Amino acid sequence: MNIIFLIIVFLLGVGTYAGVNYLNDKNPVDSSIDTVEMIPSEKADIKVAEPAEETKTTVSKGSPTIDLSNQGLVKVQGSIFDKINTEVLNLSNNNLSGSLSSEIGHLKNLRILDLSNNNFTGVPAEIGQLSNLEVLDLSGNPITGLPYELGNLKNLKILDLRNTNYSEQDLTVIKAGLPQNIEILK
Numbered sequence: 001m002n003i004i005f006l007i008i009v010f011l012l013g014v015g016t017y018a019g020v021n022y023l024n025d026k027n028p029v030d031s032s033i034d035t036v037e038m039i040p041s042e043k044a045d046i047k048v049a050e051p052a053e054e055t056k057t058t059v060s061k062g063s064p065t066i067d068l069s070n071q072g073l074v075k076v077q078g079s080i081f082d083k084i085n086t087e088v089l090n091l092s093n094n095n096l097s098g099s100l101s102s103e104i105g106h107l108k109n110l111r112i113l114d115l116s117n118n119n120f121t122g123v124p125a126e127i128g129q130l131s132n133l134e135v136l137d138l139s140g141n142p143i144t145g146l147p148y149e150l151g152n153l154k155n156l157k158i159l160d161l162r163n164t165n166y167s168e169q170d171l172t173v174i175k176a177g178l179p180q181n182i183e184i185l186k
Contacts, residue, residue, distance in 0.1 A: 069093050069114070081106045092116040092137070105129040116140045116160070128152035139163050139185070146170040151177025160185040 081103035097119035105126030117140035128149025
């Protein structure tokens, strides 16, 4: 049942991504949003998000969604964090490592953040500034520590920590600040 709820919430956020994205490729909804397209770098098998002419960003029911999933990214372009109206950011299934940029704190309207299935080892403290965040998916990352600032996320409904190496001690401290009805997937 928990997984079904997570899937429903995620689908509500990115909704009709495939259909909308196809239409956006033909007729962009919001040309003011930077495009993110994969281009080969000088090193083989390394991809970095770079701007292009057409938008790959989708808008679903008036809520901006940036979906960079399954792109083989090793780095996220900094301008992504300038899109302050973004409500859904999907960076899942890439080759992102280290820690997410602290600039994530700029996305104050973010409701869903999917970082699943990457190589992140850390999460920046600035994630605690995302007061509207409802879903945080960190699953499938070798995360070893969680910032106590996660306890500031008073609207968080789902925290997915499956297949991570998080510290139970960190989680105990964080849970004290989180809503009582939060669903933590371990």
